[in-house]
Amino acid sequence: MGEVAEKEDRRARARLARREQLIAATVKCIARKGLSSMTLSDVASQAGLSQGIVNLHFDSKENLLNETLRHVADDYRIQFQRALSRAEPTPAARLQAVLELDLKPSVCDRNKLAVWFAFWGESKARPAYRKISGEVDQDYDNDMKRLCADVIEEGGYENVTAEAATEALTSMTYGMWLSCLINPQSWDRKAAKDAIMSYLRNVFPDHYA
Amino acid sequence: MGEVAEKEDRRARARLARREQLIAATVKCIARKGLSSMTLSDVASQAGLSQGIVNLHFDSKENLLNETLRHVADDYRIQFQRALSRAEPTPAARLQAVLELDLKPSVCDRNKLAVWFAFWGESKARPAYRKISGEVDQDYDNDMKRLCADVIEEGGYENVTAEAATEALTSMTYGMWLSCLINPQSWDRKAAKDAIMSYLRNVFPDHYA
DNA sequence: CAGAAAAATGAATGATTATTCATTCAGAAT
DNA sequence: ATTCTGAATGAATAATCATTCATTTTTCTG
Numbered sequence: 473m474g475e476v477a478e479k480e481d482r483r484a485r486a487r488l489a490r491r492e493q494l495i496a497a498t499v500k501c502i503a504r505k506g507l508s509s510m511t512l513s514d515v516a517s518q519a520g521l522s523q524g525i526v527n528l529h530f531d532s533k534e535n536l537l538n539e540t541l542r543h544v545a546d547d548y549r550i551q552f553q554r555a556l557s558r559a560e561p562t563p564a565a566r567l568q569a570v571l572e573l574d575l576k577p578s579v580c581d582r583n584k585l586a587v588w589f590a591f592w593g594e595s596k597a598r599p600a601y602r603k604i605s606g607e608v609d610q611d612y613d614n615d616m617k618r619l620c621a622d623v624i625e626e627g628g629y630e631n632v633t634a635e636a637a638t639e640a641l642t643s644m645t646y647g648m649w650l651s652c653l654i655n656p657q658s659w660d661r662k663a664a665k666d667a668i669m670s671y672l673r674n675v676f677p678d679h680y681a
Numbered sequence: 682m683g684e685v686a687e688k689e690d691r692r693a694r695a696r697l698a699r700r701e702q703l704i705a706a707t708v709k710c711i712a713r714k715g716l717s718s719m720t721l722s723d724v725a726s727q728a729g730l731s732q733g734i735v736n737l738h739f740d741s742k743e744n745l746l747n748e749t750l751r752h753v754a755d756d757y758r759i760q761f762q763r764a765l766s767r768a769e770p771t772p773a774a775r776l777q778a779v780l781e782l783d784l785k786p787s788v789c790d791r792n793k794l795a796v797w798f799a800f801w802g803e804s805k806a807r808p809a810y811r812k813i814s815g816e817v818d819q820d821y822d823n824d825m826k827r828l829c830a831d832v833i834e835e836g837g838y839e840n841v842t843a844e845a846a847t848e849a850l851t852s853m854t855y856g857m858w859l860s861c862l863i864n865p866q867s868w869d870r871k872a873a874k875d876a877i878m879s880y881l882r883n884v885f886p887d888h889y890a
Numbered sequence: 891c892a893g894a895a896a897a898a899t900g901a902a903t904g905a906t907t908a909t910t911c912a913t914t915c916a917g918a919a920t
Numbered sequence: 921a922t923t924c925t926g927a928a929t930g931a932a933t934a935a936t937c938a939t940t941c942a943t944t945t946t947t948c949t950g
Contacts, residue, residue, distance in 0.1 A: 483926080503806075504699040504805075505806045506716075506717075506802065506803035506805070507716070507803070508716045508803060508806065512907075512908060521928075522928065522929045522930060523930055524909080524911085524928075524929065524930070525908095525928070528929095531909095532909085533908065534906095566895090569766070570802045576779075581866070582805070589801055589802040590802040592798055592802065592859060592863055593715065593800075593801065593802030593803070593864050594710055594715035594799070595903090596715060596791065597714045597718065598715065602863065602881070602945095605863070606864070631879075631883055633875075633879070634884065635872060636875050636879040637876075639857075639872055639873060640877075640879065641853070642856065642860075643853040643854075643855075643856025643857045643860065643873075644849055644852040644853050644855035644856055645852075645856065646852075646855065646860070647851065647852025647854065647855035647859075648852045650852075650859070651851075651852065652820070653801070653804070653805065654801055654805075654811065654814070655815075655818070659682070659836070660895080663845070663848055664848060666842075666844075667844075667845040667846075667849040668847050670849065670884075671849055671884075672790040674841065674883045675879075675880075675883050679853045692896080692897095692947090692948090695897090697896090699897090719938075720936085720937060720938085722937075722938095730898075730899085731898065731899045731900060732899070732901085732938095732939095733899065733940075734897095734898070735938090735939095736938075736939055736940075737898070738897095740939095741938080742939090815947090
């Protein structure tokens, strides 16, 4: 690699780092003030930088928000894939791994959840948001459906369909995220996990007894 | 009742009607544009009235939003009580009635859901919102817990605690609302109901077989 | 019907805030 | 050391929007 290329690399890396810094500041601001009262000044000062900085790096507020949502979505996708690949390679273990991930502090974190819900709350109004979060939702749903179908086939369960189990589990997860976001003091990670495990034990007794 | 009082009544009723008209317009605007880009002009023209009308009736935008959330919350509370009182007076039937209500079009309606999620998305930032929606959430949770506990006691179930069942069912409901809001085309009311009923059959087999 | 009171209007105001841009700064190239 | 380049600043600008208020319209009263 030539020196010129290396310099350009360094520039590019610094640029990227600044963008991520601004996105992190945006996440904090959305959590603190909500989408509707968050201003670009808030973001700049949260990042310890000056007024014009966001437009310099992101051109517009709209674009900053899109990139922020994309960043949070990618972050989740990566954790999801990692959880899947680290789990024992049985459908039951993989299913459990995904459900546990969704309650881990690295996912079930009030700042990140605030971002998800802020955008979900506006998704009807903004196709761009719907597109970004829709991709993650879609993949998540497909993977869950396959895992549930595999568990059901393996156990020969006739008490539930893959669709019903998927619907129940994904809905529960979303609902728990909401509780975590809006009732932080009373919400209890362990109780949430118990509820999920109780479901699994009742519906797939041979796998989670 | 004297004529004066009657007249004042008429005035008061007209005033109330206009306020409700404006709240209805606000709900539509929140659903269409999201909390963050909804303006008072939008609300006024959605209602077919003029610029200054909102401040005339609600003093401020902030107040309009609070009243709107309160209205949606009261609407839910009323439907909830009605569903409870109409159901057969057994815990199992009452529990099912509540869960079915939550999927009925009169509750699971994209406009109303958009309002709930818009405010939930901002609740961390705005204590006023948290207070209003918190009351409903709290009551809901308490009622569900009692119903689950009664069903469990009646059936002598030992496979699940009232807490876990409540957590599972309320979370599922919230999650289904979210799906209904953000995936309107693929979301399916009947599949959601199936998932809930499947849960009930598996966990409380003697009651929902 | 006249006049008073209330409701509604919509143009004007003021505050907020996204965006622009002339200027400064830091560091790389020559 | 000097010049050049891209990054960053922050004051100025422009747009948006909540709010106000003088005026008009509607409704009620005697």
